[in-house]
Amino acid sequence: xxxxxxxxxxxxxxxxxxxxxTACGGSSDSDPAADKPKANAPASAExxxxxxxxxxxxxxxxxxxxxxxxxxxxxxxxxxxxxDEVTVDKPVCAPLAYAMNQLPLGDPQASLTRVAxxxxxxxxxLTKGTTYTYVTLSAHASGDARSAFTDARKAVDACGSGxxxxxxxxxxxxxxxxxxxxTPAGDESxxxxxxxxxxxxxxxxxxxxxxxxxxxxxxxxxxGMAMASNRPSDVKLxxxxxxxxxxxxx
Numbered sequence: 001x002x003x004x005x006x007x008x009x010x011x012x013x014x015x016x017x018x019x020x021x022t023a024c025g026g027s028s029d030s031d032p033a034a035d036k037p038k039a040n041a042p043a044s045a046e047x048x049x050x051x052x053x054x055x056x057x058x059x060x061x062x063x064x065x066x067x068x069x070x071x072x073x074x075x076x077x078x079x080x081x082x083x084d085e086v087t088v089d090k091p092v093c094a095p096l097a098y099a100m101n102q103l104p105l106g107d108p109q110a111s112l113t114r115v116a117x118x119x120x121x122x123x124x125x126l127t128k129g130t131t132y133t134y135v136t137l138s139a140h141a142s143g144d145a146r147s148a149f150t151d152a153r154k155a156v157d158a159c160g161s162g163x164x165x166x167x168x169x170x171x172x173x174x175x176x177x178x179x180x181x182x183t184p185a186g187d188e189s190x191x192x193x194x195x196x197x198x199x200x201x202x203x204x205x206x207x208x209x210x211x212x213x214x215x216x217x218x219x220x221x222x223x224g225m226a227m228a229s230n231r232p233s234d235v236k237l238x239x240x241x242x243x244x245x246x247x248x249x250x
Contacts, residue, residue, distance in 0.1 A: 051110035051139035058215075059112050059137055064244045068118035073102060073134070080167035090163040095152040096177060097165035099207050099218045100194065104138035106148025106216070111138040116241040133238040135245055136218040149188060149211040156192045172196075185246040186212035198227050204234035208242060212249040219245070 049057065062070045079101040080086050086103070088094045095105050104111035113136045140148065159177040166172070175195045182191030189210040196203050203226065208219040219237050226233030 051108075052112075055110055055112040055137045055139055055215075058248045059114055060116065060135060060241065060245045060248060064248065065116055065118075065238075065241050068116040068131075068133075068238065068241055070114050070116045073113050073115055078102065079165075079170060079172065086165055086167045088163055088165050090159060093155050093159040093163035093165075093174075093177075095148070095155045096159060096174070096192070096194065096207075097163070097172070099136075099152065099209060100174075100205060100220055101165070101167075101172075102134050102136050102220070104136055104216070105152055105209070105218065106138070106140055106144045108138035108140050108144075108216075111136060113137075116238060131235055131238045132222055132224065133241045134218075134220040134222075135241065136220075137245075138216045138218075140214045140216065142214060145211050145214045145216050148216060149190075149209060152209050153190055156190060162194075175202075180206065180208075182208050183242075185242075186210040186217070186249055199230050201227075201230055201232055203227060203232065206235070206237050208237055210246060210249065212246075215249060217245055217249055 060070055062068065064070075075081070080103065083094070083098050083103050086094070086097055086101070088097050097103075098105055102113045113134065116131075116133045116135065118131065138145075156177060156179050159174075162173070162175045162177065164171060164173040173196065175197055177192055177194045180191035180193045182189055189208065191206070191208045193207070194205045196205065203223070206221045210217040210219075219242055221235050221237045223233035223235040226235075
């Protein structure tokens with residue numbers, strides 16, 4: 001490409017990698033036992049779980065999502081490893097850049113990301129092909145989750161004309177951002193959609209942010225296969241995946 005690489009490319013490569021792993025029979029399913037803390041001795045049974053342990057306990061797994069496979073993301077294809085690596089031409093839009101690149105919002109104590117792929121019969125009207133819904137959970141100190149959610153709401157309201165994010169020499173321009181109605185969940189929730197143009201083809205991306213106490217859940221959907229094959233896409237978030245995760249937040 002003549003233009004700089006974009007986050008879209010990294011997302012596409014990640015999705016292609018996931019598909020290849022599945023086709024080859026390799027299993028990178030998230031192992032619930034591996035994520036959960038090991039049983040402690042009775043003497044420490046009353047010790048409160050750490051933020052990392054708490055997220056590992058409530059993140060969705062394949063067994064929670066009817067017809068979907070939940071896997072860890074591929075680090076080699078991510079846009080940025082942390083929000084510190086991301087710059088945005090409109091600072092107010094930064095929460096959206098994080099949300100659409102599997103980065104946590106605010107100043108989390110811990111975060112965890114999974115990607116759910118698949119399609120159930122009930123969702124065939126949403127998309128033709130495989131749905132990829134990214135889920136990023138983050139645990140926060142008291143008050144930080146609320147503040148981060150407020151910043152995200154401001155970003156949705158202020159970034160209608162789009163913005164550009166950059167990280168590690170890669171540039172990701174978003175053409176527009178629009179609020180989108182979602183099913184209420186947690187203590188507060190908001191939805192949005194964004195459009196991007198890649199190789200002169202328009203794609204619509206969908207996101208949702210839910211706050212439940214001091215935990216934030218960020219959902220994001222993309223059709224990397226459509227981008228790779230240069231065809232338009234508009235893939236909604238999987239209701240099955242979002243509902244399953246929202247129920248575990250409680």
